[in-house]
Amino acid sequence: MSDKHEALLYQRFRSALSSTGWHWFAFHFQTWPPHPFAQSLLQACARLDRRMPGLGKQFLLDVARIGGKEKHHPDYDQLMQKLSEILILLRIVELGWPEGTSFTHEPEGTPGGKRPELLVVSPGQNFLFEVKAPSLLNHQLLRSQNGTQLPSRGIPLELAKTTAGEDGLTLPRDNPVKDFLIDADAKFASFKSKADYTSTLIILWDDFIYEPITALAHAQSGLLTANSFAKDANGNPLTFPNVDAVVLIRHLLYFQRFAGGALTPERAHAFDFGDEASLRTSSSRRGPGRSLPLSLTGFVRFPWTIRSCSALPSIALRTSFGGARRPAF
Template structure:
């Protein structure tokens, strides 16, 4: 597909025809100009198109449908759209990074596949000679949480006795951990049929967070309540700890803030070149790999692809679980 074709498809869509958070950025094309934010989206779609035919127009269709409601009409619904768009951008970011990695020859990619009778599907499955890797991408809604984090001096990051004392205190930011639990439940359900029907299948959940990466790390690994510990706050109806056995690992990518900065025409940080720049070894901050203790881990290739490492204190304080943060 030629870039001009995809650009025309975008400016004839509801991104332009209706109220849309990205309308301003894409309208530059109508004037024979190009906004860096829209360019990063269009260019990334075209890269993915080379590996997944039909992907580019489908992505434009997906984001164009999240339109029609501005803040003056319905602020709550409009902000929900804003965060849904970031979820789509997170998917694009990870899919582009995965398909462009130097996999062995004859590696195949399947977009939104299903397995068996199940209709539930992850974003992508990578098929290699001896095994398959499922990639499920999630991004949380953080606007309300960010506002509280910016305004409050105290942040409780894990569920423990201390957190319980803060529940009624509006001046304390409570853990944003339920989305991580929900993401794990969803991914576990999606990968169930793949695990049953494939000889060797690895299920990976990629969570795209903002720059405060200690938050999801704490949610997964905190010794008092971490979702990947025996003391997990996630229980079933029989009060048994949920194991999420179909999810072999979680990879956390610190990037949501880059989308916001790029869309708002603010400077990008951490040597990021544009909204869809995943970064590279030695130039960008590392991402995090958290193995599910109920699984056998994941192939090294996917960790290298996503620049993901087990959290270590040598990586910096933000890569370690925190009980509480006091902002000065």
């Protein structure tokens, strides 16, 4: 590591860490040059600073301040959320945007209102992005301990418990997906009520990517179907009119593996987003006549089909947000 800015970020992280106490990543920053995982984090933040001055430094300090309790699982999950934000924002701002494009982190739609992660104002089209990562550490432990996992709410719970018996049952991880949709819809609302924006919720998950796909698309309970398990006070399926697209990205396990010192042939480092040959999964709902500048290699398209492609320089999907929706499968 020879970049002076990365060295400065390293010093700032170490200084902030001294007042935090116990930290999941303290080991990675003990020496100079630091652990490869720490190097990739510093490099990502330095690259982000070049595009949005000061933002990479702020993210790094945020990471350094998440700690204080030894092996505290909520801190670990919060770190995964912060790393996810760094990964996605870096990916977005480094895309080939036209001249005159501007980026705003956590823009304010109304005074004191909820703020999405990123606003991109580009000639001819404006974009809003929200980035989410679920608390998965305890869920991952349950997966490894229990003999049976219930992928969706389509199977009666009592029947699933009887089938699992003494081997233990891992329940669906669908409530976070519901909460992400509700929160993103609220954050986007104040912007879309004033002007035309393309709004995208990006959710990062681990290799069990079928979990959020099932939460969104399962015929008997999917959040984007007429049989959604999420209902309003009148028993009608919740809708998310301000969310134009949902993108699912399988990446959390790369953070975990590289932080643990493991290597993987699929990625060079923790913040390697992959290329056109890498597996990427996304599920999207779109309004007509718009495109997303996200380079992905696989996606679930709504309504009603699953597709995968070798290369997608953009996504342009048509779907309806109004009226009744039929099951996705």
